[in-house]
Amino acid sequence: MSTFNFVAEPGAPARRGLVTRAREAVASMAVIPRMRRAPLAVLEERVRQRGDMATLDVGPYRYYLVHHPEAIRVVLETRADRYPRRTKIWSEIRRVVGDGIVISEGARWRSQRRRLRPGLSRAALAGYRARVVSRTDDWIDGIAGLRSVDMSSELSALALQVFADLLLGLPLTLEEARATARVMESISRELMARVTNPLAPPWSLPTPSNRRLRAGIARVDRLIDRALTLDARARVGPAAIDGLLPGDAAEGPPLPRDWIRDEAMTMLFAAHETTSITLAWTTYLLAAHPRWQTVVAGELAARASGDPSSARAELPALARVVDESMRLYPAAWFLERRSLDDDVLCGRRIPRGAVVVVSPYLLHRDPRWWPQPSVFDPARFERPPNKLIYLPFGAGPRACSGRHAATMVMHAVLRRLIARLELAVCSFEAPRPRPGVNLYPDRAVELAITPRAR
Ligand code: HEM
Numbered sequence: 001m002s003t004f005n006f007v008a009e010p011g012a013p014a015r016r017g018l019v020t021r022a023r024e025a026v027a028s029m030a031v032i033p034r035m036r037r038a039p040l041a042v043l044e045e046r047v048r049q050r051g052d053m054a055t056l057d058v059g060p061y062r063y064y065l066v067h068h069p070e071a072i073r074v075v076l077e078t079r080a081d082r083y084p085r086r087t088k089i090w091s092e093i094r095r096v097v098g099d100g101i102v103i104s105e106g107a108r109w110r111s112q113r114r115r116l117r118p119g120l121s122r123a124a125l126a127g128y129r130a131r132v133v134s135r136t137d138d139w140i141d142g143i144a145g146l147r148s149v150d151m152s153s154e155l156s157a158l159a160l161q162v163f164a165d166l167l168l169g170l171p172l173t174l175e176e177a178r179a180t181a182r183v184m185e186s187i188s189r190e191l192m193a194r195v196t197n198p199l200a201p202p203w204s205l206p207t208p209s210n211r212r213l214r215a216g217i218a219r220v221d222r223l224i225d226r227a228l229t230l231d232a233r234a235r236v237g238p239a240a241i242d243g244l245l246p247g248d249a250a251e252g253p254p255l256p257r258d259w260i261r262d263e264a265m266t267m268l269f270a271a272h273e274t275t276s277i278t279l280a281w282t283t284y285l286l287a288a289h290p291r292w293q294t295v296v297a298g299e300l301a302a303r304a305s306g307d308p309s310s311a312r313a314e315l316p317a318l319a320r321v322v323d324e325s326m327r328l329y330p331a332a333w334f335l336e337r338r339s340l341d342d343d344v345l346c347g348r349r350i351p352r353g354a355v356v357v358v359s360p361y362l363l364h365r366d367p368r369w370w371p372q373p374s375v376f377d378p379a380r381f382e383r384p385p386n387k388l389i390y391l392p393f394g395a396g397p398r399a400c401s402g403r404h405a406a407t408m409v410m411h412a413v414l415r416r417l418i419a420r421l422e423l424a425v426c427s428f429e430a431p432r433p434r435p436g437v438n439l440y441p442d443r444a445v446e447l448a449i450t451p452r453a454r
Contacts, residue, residue: 100266
């Protein structure tokens with residue numbers, strides 16, 4: 001981590017003249033439409049021009065783009081408690097998920113993380129795996145007769161079905177999962193539209209978009225309610241949420257009902273879109289790189305067919321394909337924090353209250369750490385990367401608590417998919433990343449499918 005790319009910014013604010021400040025104000029307004037149209041390009045350009053600790057003014061907001069691994073370590077790890085998630089996007093997300101584990105801080109957060117840990121441990125995940133494989137096989141049975149499939153929407157339905165099952169113990173039909181997934185996607189879209197619109201109306205106003213949001217949240221709430229009132233006999237089996245339910249809590253008194261609701265909502269939102277879009281990107285990359293698809297299929301054929309055990313050691317090519325897919329298209333493409341103190345990161349002053357942005361997307365495409373960064377090459381993961389230049393699941397105490405669950409689900413789904421079907425691209429136009437709450441493909445990932453010859 002020796003190379004440090006730092007370009008001095010214009011002088012300190014106090015020394016800038018009126019004309020300079022007026023010019024900067026105009027420039028910051030001019031960024032707004034570009035930022036709404038092509039945020040990745042704006043961020044990339046800024047970091048390229050200004051280096052590892054750039055600032056970006058978008059209208060009235062100033063962002064500190066923290067791009068150097070040493071500064072990232074401070075923000076996400078060593079001083080993580082002084083860089084909480086208290087920014088605009090998190091306050092919008094809070095409207096949906098309440099004070100669940102992604103929002104809470106301090107003692108409440110520590111207790112939530114402890115209570116959820118057993119349900120997301122490797123031992124618990126090993127118990128869920130057969131359920132994921134069986135749901136995936138049913139799903140493949142349903143699509144196998146088609147010539148082509150919109151993987152983005154199909155995998156979104158499958159991922160929601162799988163996570164309703166293993167997080168909440170709730171059995172959903174694929175049709176129910178499909179409808180709910182669409183509602184959840186529209187909630188994410190509306191939230192992002194509010195974040196990028198400095199004039200977004202207050203939540204209390206009954207505007208059409210606010211009404212849509214409320215109706216969407218109410219619908220997901222009804223689903224959560226169903227899960228939490230489910231008769232024991234109707235449950236799919238043990239689920240990650242069990243550690244929070246009355247009678248099952250390993251520690252302390254039973255939690256209030258609204259806390260449990262917030263946690264269930266948080267987990268479902270945190271798990272569903274991130275995993276389903278990573279799966280969609282990965283199927284696209286496998287279809288677009290038939291050589292790698294053949295390698296993965298060969299690796300699967302060489303192992304016992306259908307054995308759903310952990311892929312990383314046993315199926316290294318599959319694991320590396322997923323790693324490379326998350327390098328190129330990290331679902332969580334930006335991580336936002338607010339600085340609680342005046343600080344200095346890699347020589348740059350960070351004022352108290354500043355909004356700090358770490359972008360895994362930019363970091364994963366920095367040629368200093370990743371030679372030929374835009375090339376899909378899973379072989380680069382033959383050696384594990386430094387954890388501060390590869391952040392698909394974040395880093396530090398607030399890193400993704402569902403990363404093992406996500407990895408298990410993605411590996412299980414892909415191994416059944418590639419064992420049974422051959423994937424090919426349908427269109428010459430590759431999907432491009434479209435940044436929102438997550439990093440979506442900008443169009444349906446339509447893939448041709450044929451049964452794989454055994
Ligand atoms: C490919 C799939 C996934 C990706 C890429 C992903 C990525 C991330 C990232 C980057 C963070 C940290 C955000 C930040 O630092 O601001 C995070 C946090 C979190 N994720 Fe995931 N995630 C995935 C799947 C899941 C799943 C399946 C679950 C639940 C089972 C989950 C639950 C959470 C929770 C609860 C947090 C907040 C942790 C805390 O603040 O203590 N995620 N995720």
